[in-house]
Amino acid sequence: MSEELRVAVDRRNSGAVLYTKGYINNVGGEEIANRAYELMDGGARTLLLNLRETKIVNSIGISILIEIIEKMIDQGGKIAFCCLTPVIHKTFQIMGLANYATIYPDEETAVKELDLQP
Amino acid sequence: MTDTAERQMELILPMVADIEIAAARAAGNLARELGMSGDKIDEMTHAIVEACINAREHSCCADKRIYLRFVGTADGDCSLRIDIWITDHGRGFDVQQARSRRQQLGPAHKRGWGLQIIEAHMDEVEITTSSEGTTIHMVKCEKKS
Numbered sequence: 001m002s003e004e005l006r007v008a009v010d011r012r013n014s015g016a017v018l019y020t021k022g023y024i025n026n027v028g029g030e031e032i033a034n035r036a037y038e039l040m041d042g043g044a045r046t047l048l049l050n051l052r053e054t055k056i057v058n059s060i061g062i063s064i065l066i067e068i069i070e071k072m073i074d075q076g077g078k079i080a081f082c083c084l085t086p087v088i089h090k091t092f093q094i095m096g097l098a099n100y101a102t103i104y105p106d107e108e109t110a111v112k113e114l115d116l117q118p
Numbered sequence: 119m120t121d122t123a124e125r126q127m128e129l130i131l132p133m134v135a136d137i138e139i140a141a142a143r144a145a146g147n148l149a150r151e152l153g154m155s156g157d158k159i160d161e162m163t164h165a166i167v168e169a170c171i172n173a174r175e176h177s178c179c180a181d182k183r184i185y186l187r188f189v190g191t192a193d194g195d196c197s198l199r200i201d202i203w204i205t206d207h208g209r210g211f212d213v214q215q216a217r218s219r220r221q222q223l224g225p226a227h228k229r230g231w232g233l234q235i236i237e238a239h240m241d242e243v244e245i246t247t248s249s250e251g252t253t254i255h256m257v258k259c260e261k262k263s
Contacts, residue, residue: 027135056139056163056164058138058171059168059229059235060229063229063231086160087164087239090161090238091235091239094234
């Protein structure tokens with residue numbers, strides 16, 4: 001069965017907003033990582049992941065997200081998340097992702113705080 | 119006579135990529151039929167996903183199957199309960215060792231969170247494991263006002 005994750009990227013002046021749609025498992029996590037690393041190689045230092053259309057994640061996918069956050073921190077940048085379902089937010093907290101990245105309730109607040117206006 | 123509605127479902131699923139989604143959807147549909155709220159269903163489905171991944175990744179079973187049973191009850195005072203059994207016929211594991219290994223690794227280690235996620239999302243979790251396989255019995259409850 002296919003649960004392919006799709007990632008749309010909206011480049012902003014200092015970074016980008018990544019919109020995910022679908023299941024964040026190992027394959028989905030790698031897809032996000034590929035897009036994030038391309039952006040980081042291109043100079044982006046602030047990434048916002050909008051998970052509005054992701055309703056399910058697993059621990060392997062989240063472990064890949066933590067790897068992306070760590071690489072970004074190593075490069076002096078930051079990654080944030082917004083629009084999480086309550087259970088995804090809770091799972092992020094269990095795995096400690098919330099210790100490495102800021103989680104915003106909505107995109108408007110996140111974009112303002114992160115200076116990622118279009 | 120008791121005023122109790124019960125629904126049951128049994129599935130045997132192959133250990134293939136993303137099969138955990140089929141299990142989660144089946145349980146979610148049963149829970150929705152019983153009237154469970156969306157947030158409770160989401161917690162339950164995430165626990166099922168982790169349990170199925172653990173079975174697929176770690177059981178090393180010969181038959182490459184996951185056996186699932188869901189029993190949902192809604193009693194007269196509007197209390198909902200879903201019992202879930204997820205079984206593999208693999209080699210089993212040491213539950214205490216798995217828990218203590220996770221604690222020793224600490225938060226910096228990124229893998230091995232499945233059991234913690236299951237326990238955080240469910241109301242009751244019981245694991246029975248031996249060299250002939252593992253069953254994880256999980257319960258999700260909801261009091262309806």
